[in-house]
Amino acid sequence: MSGGTVKLSAEKLNVWIGRKKILNDISFECRLGLVGLLGRNGSGKTTLIKAMLNLGCRHEGEVSVEMQKEGGEAVRVRLSGLSGRERARYMAYVPQELHSWAHCTVLDFVVMGRSPYLGWLQNPGKRDYNEAGEVLEALGISFLEQRYMDQISGGERKMAYLARARVQKAAWMLLDEPAAGLDFGRQHQFFEDLTKCLRESRTGAIVSIHDPVLAYTYCDQFLILKDGRMETMLSREDEDFEDMYLLQLERLYGRRAVFADTSEGRTMIWRRT
């Protein structure tokens, strides 16, 4: 993306699975950065991610990406009018788990990010592999190149996904619970790598996440989803952000949390009920 992106927005997104309506009238606009998607189990987080990627569920409404052109003017790209191949150049997907049938080396896996740029009968060539190799090196995981995806650790696998999304050159990355299944140290390592990666490539990401403390530590904006509706959208820059965040958490989980200042900076703890 030469000019760089500005915003990702959804307008009146309604989503059904089968006959059941899962999401109602979801509208939001995200600025560049890391956006945390919070909500309880079954509130429709995964469905929202899949609907934005146009993966199978019936939906209406519009998803669009606003791009900054060279001259400085903003252009809005509506994703519904695009083919799957073109859409993949705007949005990358990081699913919760690697498919159990997948068996390929990390390098082969990362090269798959080139597929929206390849023709119908075209296979990736030397240039594509070089590009994948460079990205792996930039992320500091070249040593994984020849290892198999199903034989590396969960954290390393997530890094391979990051590398692939970067090769895909998509403006926005949608990650479905990337922290799930990672241990404490790896969760933080992953979010540090993710934020660094986003800053370097000037792209944005939406992550669905269950841990409000982790979200508070790394995310810039917060989408709160409740029973298939957008409850609200918070930004770290809002004046009363911290109070609003605590309020929303209490509404979601029925528990109060407070902020506590420690010598290592500000954190959040749950109050005993």
Add this chain to the structure above:
Amino acid sequence: MKHRGFWVMAGILVLSVLITSCIGRFPLTLKEIWEICTGTMQEAVKEDVFLKIRLSRAFFVGMTGAGLAVSGLVYQELLQNPLVSPDVLGVSGGACAGAVGAILMGGSALAVQASALAFGLLAVFLTIALSGLIGGQRTVNMILAGIVVKAVADAIIMGFKYFADPSRQLPSIDYWMMGSFHTVRWTEVRMVLPVVIAAFLVLWLMRWKLQVMSLGEEEARSLGIPAGRVKFICILAATVLVASSVSVTGVVAWTGLIVPHMVRFFTGDNLMKNFGICGCAGAVFMIWADTLARSLTAAEIPVSIITSAAGAVFLLAVLIRRRKRGEADT
């Protein structure tokens, strides 16, 4: 070397063709074959035996083996199920029913081929649709659906056999159905070759997209791969491979299931690498099975007897080794 596995396998294939060409009721030696190839052979009979009978047969047998093995590999990858093959999915059965029907109606060779293809396709899509309908565990229900479709195909074939002329048509249908290459000459090769090459080419060019599909349809689509269309085209091409061999030689059992597993057993699970190796390995396997079938006894026996026996042994070996490595549950 980059494609070492493939070239080794290709070398084995060429050697196999040369060696098996020497074997038969009319024995040749490697030296004589060399003389034939260089044009210094004096005896016309030997030249005819090699060029018109043995070589055409080896060519067709190899093509069939490669086709069945590659189609098995493609089905297994696409449906993400290590237990499927042309036989299990009912493709062979459907194609067989189509071919028998066309033979009974006295259709031309082309009609037999077309009818085999049409019914083979019908069978595989029916199996896939049925497996969705059954629900439950994906790996198993596809096999159950295959059994259902195969039962229908068998019923149709039995119906055809009932109406066939018991003295002329019936024995030949039965023999043909067990799979045999004894009718093959260059005319059959010429008839089937263009279709087979086209199907191979399509699958070869799509092999990378097939590998992306191994991440699951959703993820493949998020990468901009039109998963539905890729799946359809690959199944179409794989079925063309099966149907074109079935229409000439009848059903050759087991090859499509075990050759991909044998290749994975030796070279690991890399689809891009295994594609060519699998084709060569299928050809080698089939050429040796056919050589045994035509030379074990004075009369020629159906090749399926050999492939089934070998298949059972190989499959058992693979399963036991999987269990020893602790992969039995994956």
